[in-house]
Every structure is written in C-alpha cells, then in structure tokens.
Amino acid sequence: MDIVIRNLTKKYGAQRAVDDISFTVKTGEILGFLGPNGAGKTTTMKAITSYLIPDEGDVLVGNYSVNKDSQEVKKSIGYLPEHNPLYLDMAVIDYLRFVAELQGVSKDKINGRILEMIDVCGLEAEKHKKINELSKGYRQRVGLAQALIHDPEVLILDEPTTGLDPNQIVEIRELIRKIGREKTVILSSHILAEVEATCDRIIIINRGKIVADGTSEELRKHSQGKEILRVTVEGVERDAFIREAQQVSTVEQVDPLDDEGSYEIQSRPDLSSRKSIFALCCEKNWVLTELTPIQTKLEDIFHELTMDR
Numbered sequence: 139m140d141i142v143i144r145n146l147t148k149k150y151g152a153q154r155a156v157d158d159i160s161f162t163v164k165t166g167e168i169l170g171f172l173g174p175n176g177a178g179k180t181t182t183m184k185a186i187t188s189y190l191i192p193d194e195g196d197v198l199v200g201n202y203s204v205n206k207d208s209q210e211v212k213k214s215i216g217y218l219p220e221h222n223p224l225y226l227d228m229a230v231i232d233y234l235r236f237v238a239e240l241q242g243v244s245k246d247k248i249n250g251r252i253l254e255m256i257d258v259c260g261l262e263a264e265k266h267k268k269i270n271e272l273s274k275g276y277r278q279r280v281g282l283a284q285a286l287i288h289d290p291e292v293l294i295l296d297e298p299t300t301g302l303d304p305n306q307i308v309e310i311r312e313l314i315r316k317i318g319r320e321k322t323v324i325l326s327s328h329i330l331a332e333v334e335a336t337c338d339r340i341i342i343i344n345r346g347k348i349v350a351d352g353t354s355e356e357l358r359k360h361s362q363g364k365e366i367l368r369v370t371v372e373g374v375e376r377d378a379f380i381r382e383a384q385q386v387s388t389v390e391q392v393d394p395l396d397d398e399g400s401y402e403i404q405s406r407p408d409l410s411s412r413k414s415i416f417a418l419c420c421e422k423n424w425v426l427t428e429l430t431p432i433q434t435k436l437e438d439i440f441h442e443l444t445m446d447r
C-alpha cells in the first residue's frame with residue numbers, strides 16, 4: 139500500500155512545524171525519516187496515522203485520505219508512537235488480546251494472530267510476564283507486536299530503538315527489516331547508522347522542510363561533488379610534493395595530514411586525480427604507499443543540511 143503525502147502543512151500558532159512537504163513511499167519500501175530535534179518528524183507521522191488533522195494538504199494511505207477517511211486510514215496502519223504507551227499492569231498476552239479486540243481482529247483469528255506476533259517479535263519467554271516486569275527492549279517488542287497485531291499494510295515507527303542497548307538495537311533492526319519485506323514502513327530516528335542499516339531510502343527534514351531525499355549512496359554522491367583522496371608518499375619532502383601535486387591539472391587542493399607523508403587531495407569538480415597522482419609518483423620515483431578515496435560520512439551530510447543558517 140503506497141503512502142502519498144501532498145503539500146502537507148501543520149501549524150502550531152505561528153510556527154509551521156511541517157511546512158508544505160510532499161513525498162511518496164512505495165509498497166515494500168522502508169523509509170527512514172531523519173532530522174534534528176523539533177524538525178517535524180513526529181508531527182508528520184501523526185498526520186500520516188491520522189492522529190492529527192493537517193492544516194493544509196493531504197495524506198493518502200492506499201486510496202484513503204486522512205482528511206476524508208481517517209477511520210479507514212487508522213485500520214490500514216500499525217503505529218508505534220514515540221513513547222510507546224503500554225498498559226503496564228497487563229500481562230503481554232492479555233495486552234495483545236486487548237489490542238487485537240480494539241483493532242477489530244475477528245474472534246476466530248485473535249488467538250492465531252497473538253501466537254504469530256509472539257513468535258515474530260521474539261516474546262515467547264516473556265508472554266506471561268506483566269509489561270512492567272519487562273526490560274525496555276522487550277517493551278519495545280510488545281510495542282511492535284501491538285502495532286502489527288491487525289496485520290496492517292503500513293507500519294509507522296517513531297524512534298523504535300530509543301533507549302535500547304546495542305544488542306537490542308540490532309535485534310529490533312533485524313525485526314523491522316524482516317517485517318519491511320512485505321509492508322510499507324516509515325521509521326524516524328536520530329541515529330544515522332540505524333537509518334543507513336535499516337532503510338532503503340532516507341528523507342532528511344529540517345525546520346518542517348525536506349532537505350534531502352534518496353538512498354544513502356545518492357545522498358553521499360549529491361553532497362560529495364568533489365573527489366577527496368588520502369595519499370601517503372615516501373621519498374619526497376612535503377613542500378616538493380605539494381608543489382608538484384598542485385601542478386596536476388585535475389587537482390584543486392593539497393593539504394598535509396601529518397609529518398609522515400600523508401596528504402588529503404581534493405580534485406576539481408567531477409574529475410578524478412587517482413591516475414595522475416599515481417603517474418606523478420612513478421615519474422618522480424616516489425613510493426606511493428596509500429591512495430584511498432575518502433567517503434563523505436552521512437554525519438557530515440546531515441550536519442551540512444540541518445545546521446542552523
């Protein structure tokens with residue numbers, strides 16, 4: 139089931155928490171929604187789940203509009219809110235039954251769905267425990283199980299791994315990837331590595347506006363523009379190397395990195411200096427011990443796109 143967001147705007151007083159954003163998420167896609175605090179992630183997710191009404195624009199979940207068919211939208215979506223509200227006094231299995239009934243799962247299917255969710259979310263050993271006896275990771279699994287209990291086609295997860303330990307994060311990520319093969323998933327996060335590891339596509343939002351949209355590779359390429367090489371050369375003085383390297387037609391800038399003969403070489407836009415630096419070293423009889431393209435880190439791209447201007 140595709141999700142189409144069209145010119146969505148949500149205002150709080152004079153503030154445009156979400157400011158005229160549009161994007162589409164295709165069935166089977168896992169979209170990572172990334173942005174600094176207050177960027178508008180939760181507000182967008184609440185609009186998609188029909189928990190708040192847009193001031194302008196619309197969201198279509200399949201053929202249903204959040205403005206016209208909010209009940210149908212809610213039925214199609216499983217939602218894990220940011221603070222994962224659970225009934226702490228209930229046992230896991232009773233809570234899942236309660237949510238299944240609320241979500242209108244037919245009586246003859248409830249037991250089957252509960253068992254399936256317990257299996258998928260790895261809750262077998264904990265199913266009779268009260269929720270307040272569970273670790274945070276297991277509570278998060280219960281949150282996912284309740285979001286999935288009515289077998290929704292769309293899953294909206296607001297910071298699903300917040301507060302989890304590294305092992306739990308890996309497990310929940312794997313679970314989301316597994317689920318994401320069949321469903322349309324949007325998840326929000328501050329954690330770049332998580333979004334990169336889990337999602338097919340990334341949208342970066344800042345001050346209510348989309349500032350980037352693409353795969354992590356596409357974002358890198360777009361931001362990079364210029365090739366940067368780390369080069370280590372033996373058998374030549376620093377000044378001589380810099381002077382000669384700067385003569386190479388593809389090279390824009392050469393910066394020494396240390397006293398051991400390592401340099402950072404930036405090429406002119408859309409050009410590569412790899413072959414010419416290699417050729418220069420051969421010609422001069424210098425020993426080239428390292429020539430590595432430096433990848434722009436997703437952190438740098440995020441910083442560049444979301445720092446306050």
Ligand code: ATP
Nearest residue numbers: 150153155156173174175176177178179180181182
């Ligand atoms: P975080 O990563 O911190 O959870 P977020 O990207 O999810 O942030 P939102 O919760 O969508 O951001 O908030 C976007 C902006 O809208 C913020 O400036 C926030 O203060 C404001 N906002 C959100 N909800 C309300 C509300 N109910 N009343 C007034 N302002 C609100």
